[in-house]
Amino acid sequence: MLPLIDLKKQYQRIESRIKEEVIRVLDSGQYVMGPKVQALEERLAQYVGAKHCISCASGTDALFMSLIAKGVGKGDLIITTPFTFFATAEVIALTGAVPVFVDVEKDTFNISIESLKLAIRAIKENDSSIYPLPDKALRENAKLKGIIAVDLFGLPAEYDAINEIAELEGLFVIEDAAQSFGASYRDKKAGSLAEIACTSFFPAKPLGAYGDGGAIFCDDDELAETLRSVRVHGQGSNKYENVRLGVTGRLDAIQAAVLAVKLDIxxxxxxxxxxxxxxxxxxxxxxxxxxxxxxxxxxxxxxxxxxxxxxxxxxxxxxxxxxxxxxxxxxxxxxxxxxxxxxxxxxxxxxxxxxxxxxxxxxxxxxxxxxxxxxxxxxxxxxxxxxx
Ligand SMILES: Cc1ncc(COP(=O)(O)O)c(C=O)c1O
Missing domain, CATH: 3.90.1150.10 (Aspartate Aminotransferase, domain 1)
Known part of the structure; x- marks a missing residue:
């Protein structure tokens, strides 16, 4: 059998290092977050060229936390593509916002810039004859807030055009880099191509853990602080002060140890x-x-x-x-x-x-x-x- 993704071959290469590092975590008594996770965040941020890395429990959490941090909820419209993994649009709906789909390009599988422009015009003019829009009742009084662009199968979307359109329209852009860790676009690495970028460390991903994991990258200090708060139930200045709603989105130290070994190769x-x-x-x-x-x-x-x-x-x-x-x-x-x-x-x-x-x-x-x-x-x- 020739597997689609052979994680065993990789494991054979790194087995002794993985065992060493995992045992170190077991001996340390620190299993969720802690110094291993912090050290990994610093390495990941440096690798992609972002100021901040906020590790988290999955790629889905990374996207969901980002939308929460941007205050997305009921009454908001968020654009994404319909040819992607379910989670990309699921998180939009989970916040109470409405996903607005924009078709992809046949050759790259990524968001079509022409369709994106048409969809934005259709929303502004509330006219689905310009571009297909979600049900009319869902659009009533709703406001377009942002775009989640997906780097499908590992190829970055066209961020120069996407970011330019977003700036013109006052929208935020989230890069769904779940599949594209390591990729590059005009000398910049995936994970640094939009205001916020989210990746996944699901085992089958280019950089995969031995369980679930994810990370968010951004340059803005305030946004990073908000994301760190959202990661732990909207925590404030101490553990039992909650200043907003959040999730249990932390990465565990064993996954951080695994990822650190895999980052080396x-x-x-x-x-x-x-x-x-x-x-x-x-x-x-x-x-x-x-x-x-x-x-x-x-x-x-x-x-x-x-x-x-x-x-x-x-x-x-x-x-x-x-x-x-x-x-x-x-x-x-x-x-x-x-x-x-x-x-x-x-x-x-x-x-x-x-x-x-x-x-x-x-x-x-x-x-x-x-x-x-x-x-x-x-x-x-x-x-x-x-x-x-
Ligand atoms: C494009 C895309 N977005 C989001 C996710 C969600 O990541 P995770 O499985 O780590 O929650 C995936 C994972 O398959 C993905 O491929």
Missing amino acids: FDDEFENRQRVANYYSNGLKESGFIVPVIPGGCKSAWAQYTIIASNNDVRKQSVDRLNKAKIGNSVYYPIALHDQKAFSYLGYKSLDFPVSIFLSERVFSVPMHPYLEVAEMEQVIEVLQEGN
């Missing part, structure tokens, strides 16, 4: 992900599949290597062949968010976002991790080319 792993992606893209050039497009000035973290089949039948046949050859694969994401039952109350129609629908019917991902060998990549390419 991260740059080497990052380069190996580029190696794997380049090998696949060369090998699949003539295959009839559309391979990922990386715009100039960007580097993807290659959380996934995702290709586009010419239609849904071809995807089905390809997935069957991969399964038969015992090659790990997955479809991210088979149901666009506006088509999910949980978001049916928004009142969108399936074809409101044609590119997201197009992609949800055709994409699939093949094994991607830094330890893939040439023979393994050759096997993937061969199986994909059979019968295509």
Whole structure:
């Protein structure tokens, strides 16, 4: 079996260091937050080039805490894309705000700047004939507050344009960098591309813990203080003073120890992900599949290597062949968010976002991790080319 993501190979490389560091935490008696977590936050902030890092319990918490810190709630509209992991839009709805979907680009899977402009105009003019909007009753007296842009599959979105539009319109931008830790955009690292950036340390992510974890990055001192308060039930100057509502969003010291060991080898792993992606893209050039497009000035973290089949039948046949050859694969994401039952109350129609629908019917991902060998990549390419 060739797994989609092989965490065991990585573990074999770092096993002794991990055991040493985890035992150190066990011996220390400090299990939640503490010096290990603080030291990791400092390293992570430096790595991405942000002033502050606020570690937390998951990528979902990172996004949710960021919205809470920005005061998002009922009566607010927040723009995001429908072709992403559920959590990106879920957190918007959990605050009481309304998600407003904007379609993605077919070649990058990231937010379409033209659609973003249209959606903002449609909201301002309260006219869904300009761009599809959520149900009219949900928009009544609601105010557009911000944008969550997603760096899908590890590729940063177009932040120059997004930040410029946001500034013009008085909106905040959150970078959902859950999949893009390590990626870069015009010499800046993912995690530093918007006012707030959120990442995930779920084990399968480019930088993954051995449990759940996440982090928020920002430059603003006051925002960082608010986020630190939100992380612990809206704590004030001491433990039993609560100045706002918050969550239990802390990172534990064992995950921090694991992440510190993995950060030591991260740059080497990052380069190996580029190696794997380049090998696949060369090998699949003539295959009839559309391979990922990386715009100039960007580097993807290659959380996934995702290709586009010419239609849904071809995807089905390809997935069957991969399964038969015992090659790990997955479809991210088979149901666009506006088509999910949980978001049916928004009142969108399936074809409101044609590119997201197009992609949800055709994409699939093949094994991607830094330890893939040439023979393994050759096997993937061969199986994909059979019968295509
Ligand atoms: C784009 C995106 N946003 C948010 C999340 C949520 O992260 P977590 O699973 O750590 O809560 C994920 C994780 O899969 C993700 O891929």
